[in-house]
Amino acid sequence: MTVDRAAVAALVARPALQKLLGALDGAGETTWIVGGAVRDVLIGRPVSDVDCATTATPEETMRRAGAAGFRVVPTGVEHGTVTVIVDGTPFEVTSLREDVETDGRRAKVAFGRDFAADARRRDFTMNALYADRMGQVHDFVGGLADLAARHVRFIGDPARRIAEDYLRILRFFRFHAAYGAGDIDAAGFSAAVKARAGLDRLSHERLRAEIAKLLVAPRALETCRIMAEAGIMQRVLAGVTHEERLGRLTAWEAAAGRAPDAVLRLAALGAEIAEDAERLRERLRLSNAETRRVHAFAALAERLRGAAGPWRLRDLRALASAFPPEVIAAAFAAVAPQTEVEPRGRDLLAAAARGEEVVPAFPLSGGDVVAAGVEKGPRVGAVLAAARERWLDADCPADRAALERILREAVAAVREG
Known part of the structure; x- marks a missing residue:
């Protein structure tokens, strides 16, 4: 060189x-x-x-x-x-x-x-x-x-280097994803596979640091596939992995001009159902904010797998009022790319991918409900929920007359119920 x-x-x-x-x-x-x-x-x-x-x-x-x-x-x-x-x-x-x-x-x-x-x-x-x-x-x-x-190679005997610190198994794959070109080093790969049980001895924090860096590396997808085929990624995440979803997510990020997102990539790879978020939280010591995003992705993935479509703009707005917009767009791309979405709904997903605000803030509050004659207590929340549904059905109006009508209807519906 x-x-x-x-x-x-x-x-x-x-x-x-x-x-x-x-x-x-x-x-x-x-x-x-x-x-x-x-x-x-x-x-x-x-x-x-x-x-x-x-x-x-x-x-x-x-x-x-x-x-x-x-x-x-x-x-x-x-x-x-x-x-x-x-x-x-x-x-x-x-x-x-x-x-x-x-x-x-x-x-x-x-x-x-x-x-x-x-x-x-x-x-x-x-x-x-x-x-x-x-x-x-x-x-x-x-x-x-x-x-x-661009060949990532251990110094000396790979097995000896790994035995000195089992974190070097993950570092080997992470450096291949970040710096490698061509095939992975055969001797290093063989030693890593043979020693993979040593990963169980590492702290959760050390696992998390390496996985977070690996997931945003240029060759993350193909490296994760190599690790999964060898049974290493499943051991690290303590569960089943979904490399095909990670592949669709990385393609979506590139098409949308988004920087790699380690948390969304982790969710796509390892969160099949909402309960997986807690497993990943424990395994990798995720923060509360990270866990919420992984949980949101998994919850959306469950809903998408059970929905045939088409998704209306109103339905997507309801999702966007409950989940981060970029998580919604990512879940659609990674889990259900072929799901039918109405044209205006596609526009919403595209805006969400760009990080834009896709749903205005719900303009009614508990104070509005109390002012409408509802006593403080559980019924206030019930009225607000009913009003939100009517507001979404009405295409999220902002004018006071429409909001007053929506509130009156919501109060009446809760009282009758």
Whole structure:
């Protein structure tokens, strides 16, 4: 691979990074940029976070950074990592190390001074590239060739790398989805399949972080299919998966000009019925907001599977008053793309896909119902529900005369009922 020295030099020349290297380098210690920043700059991707590897011990790193006036946070000092904040920019700085003992989740490490040894204990060859203060790239494990070929390959024996940390199974697939081209690495795939039971030992939070990144990667769909065929995706999500729905959703996102949505993609892949939302919440530690979106998608999927159509504009507006518009559009695209929808309903779904407001806010409130002579209590909610249905039937009017008529009819219907 031809190294773009100018791009690497521009990375190294970032003012905050220069200050950091100036403080940590010298007097017997060497600090280089490592990992994702080097990888991404070499293939022309934007670089946000910059990590560094240093011969200095964590204590020496903290001493030098503190002496330079930088804020230091001992984020993972037991594993050699401290975060140094320079002019508001955080840098993770990790002492060169070797794994002495691992159990598939955590490692005991020994600090060293050998960059080549540090490279050999990392996961993938393309993640073990270093750049020094002069912009020179250092490759100890063949990462440049693999990066040029977009081939995600474990360093050394894949089974041994995975046994050190079972999260590397998901990282292997995630990096293939994000950076890979061509077929997945055969040796890595075989080792991942054989060790897939180790995924059960990982925390829910670690599973969630990797799956969220994988689902929005450029080759997410085909990678999810590979994982499902090997029984890995079902193990991660603790349930049946639906790659065909994920395929229709990704096609819809592309056609609608929408950015990949990890939560909607997760729902399409793993939420067949509403109860699945709770399973995914527990399995991946979803937030309340994420769970609500997954639940909405699954609930809509159940309704769509039982409806032959055609869907009227009024019916879609009723859905849109209860569910997020983009979830409705996504569910139609992923679950029932052939369902008949009236032309104005199609317009509503298209607007929902664009993120536009598709239903005006229901203009009546509990106060309006009380003012119409209904005593406070459960009957107020019943009147509001009846009024909403009539308002939708009337094409969502906003004029006061129509609203007063709708309210009178709703009050009468509830009293008679």
